Amino acid sequence: MQPKNTIDLFKEIFDSHQEYNGTVIEQHIQKLRELDVYLPPMESFFIVTNTTKQIYEFVSKNFEYALGLERELMNTMGAPYWFSHFHPDDLPIWMGVLEELMVFTMTEVPREERSKLNYTWNFRVRNSKGNYVNILEHQTPTYFDAAGKPVIGIAHCSIVGKDEQRPIIATIKKLNNNNEYETLYYKNHSQKLLEDNLSNREQDIIRLLALNNTSKQIGEKLFISSHTVDVHRKNILKKLDFDSVQELIQHCLVNQFF
Known part of the structure; x- marks a missing residue:
């Protein structure tokens, strides 16, 4: 049976980061709520990433239920622990995806609009049983450096398949004035x-x-x-x-x- 304290992922992230309330982050998370019927909640979790420090400032409790991996090691070891579970074929592609998305963001999106962005990509990770599963990640930037580059973000991850190889696809969407996403960037980084x-x-x-x-x-x-x-x-x-x-x-x- 699923532990009760892992059911409401959204309440957990807002309880841990009350500064998100009333901000554009709340609007982004509301968009994730709309996907609840399609993304399995018991196989989803939140991570707050800090790319400058290569650490994870928050990892939701459901991370351990979904993958069987250790939250404590995510907090103490950070990126090296998480990246060590990526499929070796996916990791270099994914790193290239991040670089290209940042170049697009910094050159094509006005600084004042970057808080409205949402990034989506996918990759495979190895769970505690040694099996690879497909992860779909939606990430929203929450903090920017002096140059306007996203350095801290909130990631919503869901297991959407087993070990089948899927093309790695990345998108950038932006909230419009109706709080609806419009695609700015879409690219398949694997086969056509x-x-x-x-x-x-x-x-x-x-x-x-x-x-x-x-x-x-x-x-x-x-x-x-x-x-x-x-x-x-x-x-x-x-x-x-x-x-x-x-x-x-x-x-x-x-x-x-x-």
């Missing part, structure tokens, strides 16, 4: 996929369709007409060679395109 032919706008529409939004709702969230959404939907189906939106949505859910 059909999804690579989609525009950033089409990626947003796929994500919102998977979250059960109608064309009208999507249009309102993205400040476009429902007619434009419908045109995008038809183009997406054609590009991905699907016959129906239901088939598209199922594909999104299985592959965790969030």
